[in-house]
Amino acid sequence: MSVASLRRAARExxxxxxxxxxxxxxxxxxxxxxxxxxxxxxxxxxxxxxxSASYAGLVASLHGLGGVISSIGAGVLTDRLGRRPTMMIAQMSTAFSVALLGFMTDPVAIAGVAFLVGMASNASRPAVQAMMADIVKPEDRMRAFSLNYWAINLGFAFSSAGAGLVAEYSYRAGFLVEATMTLVCAVLVFLKLPESRPERTEKEKAAEPEVSLGTVFRDGRYMGVVGLSFLISLIFQQGYVGLPVAMGTDGFSSSDFGMAIAVNGVMIVVLQIPVTRYIEHRDARRLLIVSSLLAGYGFGLTAFAGSVAVYALTICVWTLAEIVNSPTQTGLVVRLSPVHGRGRYQGVYTMSWSVAALIAPLMSGFVIDQYGAAWLWAACAVLGTVASLGYWLLMRGLPEEAAVSHEAGVEAGVEARVEAGVQERADSPAPATA
Structure with missing residues (x-):
């Protein structure tokens, strides 16, 4: 591909x-x-x-438990209070709790504050996803979700390599830097992002029942997607809880792990946009099946790794699964979510990742301590196979553009509200409060 073609692809x-x-x-x-x-x-x-690895798994699981609790509450707040104030509350709370964690020395205190960090850091996710669905047209959402995931990994590519160097000098410095950056995010949201939550008209309130958490849990197909999301996230979590412990047990340093895992971020930065352009209009079921198999067997290959280079090679395999799975699955979640219940639906979806973050560390710590890392990687391969079968069964009969027509009358109103919010900020001498 020529340079001109690459530039044209990037612009598009x-x-x-x-x-x-x-x-x-x-x-x-x-x-x-x-x-x-x-x-x-x-x-x-x-x-x-x-x-021990078991204690590290316990702390990470408490972090995940905090996310499980907050994801549902944050989803409700996103629908009731709004996207913007929910994000600001979550980010400011995260900044405070992360800074506090850096000064904890008692094991009970570390575990308790890690739980608070999990609650705060996870609370912004339903609001971010709901706002993105509000402000982006349906036909552009997969591209938008892909670009957002690209931003996540662009930052991760730099932070993971930099964090290895920071860890060699001072772990506490890493806690304080993260707290500062999170606080900057809250300020940016306050200054630049207007509220995007769509308001229901009286006619819509009369025609459609209010979306509650019970509505979400009774939605069989959607909860099937949530369950499969849990399996996939349980696999991917091992890259951040099982893999560093396994590499440490094999005698590798924090810098070695940083170099290996940075491949994940760099690869997504390089391939996310071109791969998304390739898969954007392809069968979502096939994409989810293939990505599940790549995730499971990518981690399964880690059982044969004995050097940083081989670890990096296995990371390449499951990273390709991430690149395909993330925008495809997020787009599916939005398609199955009603417009006026996006916060709750996104909260339940986020919960699947939070439950995985709760269970994965306990799973990895127990399996590594009792049986060895090879059994953990074999379990990942089995989970990937089960998830691929689940997607094959669940996606049969799903309309290609489910729920798009339902949103058509709402999107214009949301765009008008966003534009009005931007104009109000431009005309106002000071930013409006949340």
Whole structure:
């Protein structure tokens, strides 16, 4: 492919998206540039503090438990209070709790504050996803979700490599840098992003029942997607809880892990946009089946790794699964979510990842301590196979553009509200409060 073709592809990939999306994208990028703690928590507890892999798994699971609890509440707040205030509350709480965690020395205190960090850091996800669905047209959403995931990994590519160097100097510095960057995100949301929550008209209220959490849990196909999301995230979580512990057990340093896992971020930065252009209009069922198999067997190959280079090679395999799975699955979730219940639906979807974050560390710590890492990687291969079969069964008969017609009358109103919010900020001498 020529340079001119690459430039044209890049322009087409980023064109046509609203300004508010790019501010949201920038906030995501800043947040991930400072994401040190989650990446190196396991190494911090095992190598720096001298705790066992089981204790490190317990702390990470408490972090995940906090996310499970907050995801549902944050989804409700996103629908009731709004996207913007929910994000600001979550980000400011995250900044405070992450900074506090860096000064904890008692094992009980570390576990307790890690739980608070999990609650705060996970609370912004339903709001971010709901706002993105609000402000981006249905036909552009897969591209928007892909670009947002690209921003996550662009930041991760730099933060993971930088965090390895920071960890060699001071883990506490990593906690403080992440807290500062998260606070910057809250300021950016306050200054640049208007509220995007669609308001229901009286006619819509009379025609459609109010979306509750019970509505979400009774939606059989959607809950099937949530369950499969849990299996996939349980696999991917091992890259950040099982893999660093396994590499540490094999005698590799935090810098070695940083170099290996940075391949994940770099590969997504390089391939996310061209791969998304290739898969954008292809069969979602096939994409989800193939990505599930790549994820499971990519981690399964880790059982044969004995050097940083081989670890990096296995990371390449399951990273390709991430590149395909993330925008495809997120787009499916939005398609199955009613417009006026996006916060709750996104909250339940986020919960699947939070439950996986709760279980994965316990799973990896127990299996590695009792049986060895090879059994953990074999379990990942089995989970990937089960997930691929589940997608094959679940996606049969799903309309290609489900729920798009239902949204058509709402999108114009949302865009008008966003534009009005931007104009109000331009005319106002000071930013409006949340």
């Amino acid at each position: 990939s980023v064109s046509g998206l609203p300004r508010e999306f790019w501010w949201l994208w920038t906030s995501t990028l800043i947040n991930r540039l400072g994401a040190f703690v989650a990446t190196f928590m396991a190494l911090y507890l095992t190598l720096d503090r001298g705790y």
